[in-house]
Amino acid sequence: MNSSPATVSSSTTLAEAKRRRTFAVISHPDAGKSTLTEALALHARVIGQAGAVHGKAGRRGTVSDWMSMEKERGISISSAALQFSYRDAVINLLDTPGHADFSEDTYRVLSAVDAAVMLVDAAKGLETQTMKLFEVCRHRNIPIITVINKWDRPGQDALALMDEVLGRTGLTPTPLAWPVGEAGDFRGVLDRSDGSYIRFTRTDGGATIAGEERFTASQAAELEGEAWHTAEEESGLLELEGQQHDQDTFLAGKSTPVLFGSAVLNFGVHQLLDVLVDLAPSAEARVDAHGEPRPVDAPFSGFVFKVQAGMDTAHRDRLAFVRVCSGVFERGMIVTQAASKKPFATKYAQQVFGRDREIIDTAYPGDVVGLVNAAALRVGDSLYEAQPVSFPPIPTFAPEHFMVIRAKDSSKYKQFRRGIEQLDHEGVVQVLRSDLRGDQAPVLAAVGPMQFEVAEDRMNNEFNAPVKLERLAFTIARRTTPDWIPTLARERSVEVLSRTDGDLLALFSDRWRLQGVEREHPGIVLEPLVVS
Template identity: 25%
Template sequence: MPLNMLLPRLGQGALQTLSRPTSLAGMAAGRFKARATPFMSALANKRYSSTQPDAADVERLRKLRNIGISAHIDSGKTTLTERILYYTGRIKSIHEVRGKDNVGATMDWMELEREKGITIQSAATYAQWGETNLNIIDTPGHVDFTIEVERALRVLDGAVLVLCSVSGVQSQTITVDRQMRRYNVPRISFINKMDRAGANPQRIIEQIRNKLKIPAAALQVPIGAEDAFEGVVDILKMKAVYNRGERGEDVVLEEIPAHLVEKVKEAREELVATLAEVDDEIGELFIEEKEPTEQQLRDAVRRATIARKFSPVMMGSAIKDKGIQPLLDGVISYLPTPVEVKNTMLDIDNNEQVMDVVPYSNQPFVGLAFKLEEGKYGQLTYIRVYQGKLEKGQFAYHVKTGKKVKISRLVRMHSNSMEDVDSVGAGEICALFGIDCASGDTFTDGSVNCSMSTMFVPDSVISLSLTPKDKNSPNFSKALNRFQKEDPTFRVHVDSESKQTIISGMGELHLDIYVERMRREYGVDCITGKPQVAFRETATCRSEFAYTHKKQSGGAGQFGRVQGYIEPIDPEEHAETPHEFVNNVVGGNIPTQYIPACEKGFYDGLHEGFMVGHPIVGVRMVLKDGAAHSVDSSELAFRLAGFYAFREAFKASNPRVLEPVMTVEVSAPIEFQGSVLGSVNKRKGIIVDTDTQEDYCVVTAEVPLNNMFGYSTELRSATQGKGEFSMEYKRHSPVLPNVQEDMVKEYQKKLAEKK
């Protein structure tokens, strides 16, 4: 369950619920989606259907694909993208992620990315394969930068899910799969690293079916494996595909090697049987025991993939320049055009009715800003044009603010370089300069008042204090403001008591990267404090309250009496409203104008818990009765009454402290399995699963985040530098009683010191 569902709805501060939508559409999407009927949708769309799309525009959209490259960390996404750019002619030579020539991969343009050998920011580019134009976004694999994957998948029509031929489906693969499902993104699965020792594509296909719960079947059979990997056999064409030439640029089709003929026939039968379960046409042929033609199979794979009922599986080795061109052919053959993807928006002028986006250039312009970047020329805003056309020199309207902005410069991105263009049609991805907006904002041409739904933003799980060495540097706040604007998962607030600047993010690496970027890009050296975990407090049983707030010190006094109870609620069952205030007052004992004040008092109490000072989650407050005074009662009196009543009831509800628990996946050589299990147990982890793959073991465990600090160093020393691990937030769970007791004592001690 997402962490944001456990957070209270607060005012300002780092613990504020920041998964809230940044556009009106996001707030209304769930509320109004159920109300929209086909009739209402058709009525709302009436003004858009009067003009037939231009034939040239239809042809342009037919030859357009918007795809993302997504995977678990170190599966070879950036290496794969580098080959795609090379074979499509976008770059003249290939450079590796950690190459000896010190150039680095094209899409990893940041200095930090090239040093660490990881992708930190998603990078957009465009290329052409045959007659088809490709907009490609290469996304990070590390869970700390999951927002980059989130916003990329929000605006893409299809994706390539890259899996390692040995490791297969890993923790972040499951997260990416969940994100693809959230935005209804069809995918091709590409099994990479077929040259690696222990490569087993059939086992990976089984993992896709069992762990990701999506029907999948191979479209290719590998010719050899590990060091002997030579190419693939195309099951549909029934031809062997080899890459020749210095960098595999020459694709050669030959007859299937004799020793693979039977294996290819079996794989084709498996493909037909899998498609028969998800596609009616192949299902009928299967029942009638008729052999489908190549074109029938190709059409069925496309239909089932676009309907997200099936994932075709292709394979190759990006580092060895094998299998990339067939993958590009598969992207064009099986992933949808912008016209084949249904997108919706909300008509603000028509009671926010759900409308279908009409993805043609002759319609009113509607676009979504999905990523911000600070460049040397100012803020760079990435926009997906969903409907209509965006032209240089035209005016666009910012739906959220109603401001009119002029499009002074329009560019297409190629990593960190750009190409100026005069216009961009529907379905395209481009970037603008000089636009002041937030990630997830909608722009129109002013003729329509519609808003797109925005992307989901997970909440932070870790915080640390940050102090600049030069306290007079103006760049400190400038850097923090820029990073917050660019990355919705990076939050900053000033602690009201210690006056320290607190930064919050998705993990240690996430925050380390921003501290390092602050030093390099802004020349600000900072001292960081000990990382702090996002603990929570909750009630565990029902607790009654009857509280009277009265104050008389001459003149008008304060009086407010409230009576009722609080009870725990399951945040998973009440995901939309993890906290609830229920008004059951009858007879007017509390005047109606004071009920909102009681509710405010309840939410004031949620802001900072009474045990260890962390926010309170999963509580319902039911107000049953009360009393008011004709002169002394006021909103303030009832707000304070609600706050103190909740505080007393909460203390009597057997409260517990909750801590974030992470799903930790550790991969290491089999000889270190005992050391890995021991290190996880030492950190109070619960082993969920262990899997042995050839000479590697994979241990999956649930470990409290507070116990994971410094684990990377311990794992490296225990496995001679060969082990690696990844973490992902799972849920909040109660801490051990002795730990809670120590935390409460420490908090009380801090309070006593301040007095």
């Protein structure tokens, strides 16, 4: 039987927190995030064979991509949580959506991690979404490990990529290993810690762990010839430039360790796991809403960073993902919801591995716990035991796309309303309402249009409430106050609606209409919706 939270010593909690490595995999779409997630699980030996995102004949879909739309399109739409052990560490890996339309979900995940693995496509370098995520990590002081992926394909020069990372992000790249063989001719890597050579061997389709052999520098010179000498020369240039790993600058967000690999071939994945265990930060004190750190050995606390339904089609349940921030979580404990001060029973607690789940009895700081049928919980909710605490709210994005949604069949209105409420709870889309439109025709607001496709697919198939969508000619949202509703109601191409969190959003057709209203009504409250 597990000890109760009250009887677990502070030293045990601290020791368990120190073992945790909680990180997100982030990048531009199609850089290989889900493939890397699968490869990491394969190398940790928690699955026997890797899948493929673009499911060729005879190959499985990735563990972390479980929604039907994800399998059909070969992209991640919903973030996924995987937990497994490697060496003496507990790995909590959060895969994130690959498409820019689902950036909001990625931001939520970044609020729950202690480090990030940023994948960069060897051929494309730092793309738009990559740069956005670099900035988010920097703002949140999240240390970044950079992986140059797809080195088995033709791509840019390795030194040029290091210059790009430095020039565009300001982070000093400090490669831990250097590729032997140019992009498209990936043979192995030079281990910069001791100068040895790790040679990789392909397996059939990359479905199993790639073979690795380690050789001395002299043996490598005989085996690889000019390719090895080039790698040594380039590594020497990096050393002259001071691009050597320094743990303090890495944790301070001033440098980024770099690895080269091929997720689809499982090249370099073992090295990444070792780097995560050896260098990535463990779970540490989290700052609360008042700017005070909550020690990891304080009584239990955590916050909800994601709510997901439809993972178990047999039971139609919903799962609230909770990042444990302090103390010991034990299944069955009664915690308090900070916002409402109401008690919440945690009888149904699970550990998540993609779509698969198993009951979890105990969790420590850094872990992610899935609370089943947590209808009362919303994204951003703080939970605690004994000592009250509220963590900073998770910001919402400024939507740029708007659609009215209606039920096709009026007899399905109950299912329609339940589905809309669920999508709102999960943050799949933002739901806006007004007395004028009524509950039968709410407005869905989204960062990207693909969010509407997900909403429509789930309403049709998961909630059995077929819907029709009608696009609205708005592109900008601003936060306003009740005093300005009458004024805005008289303006053309403007509409005010209420969001579930209580905010009033004024929608404008375009920035010229917004500027016109601001000129006509000096002092009007129209605040940008800023993500922090």
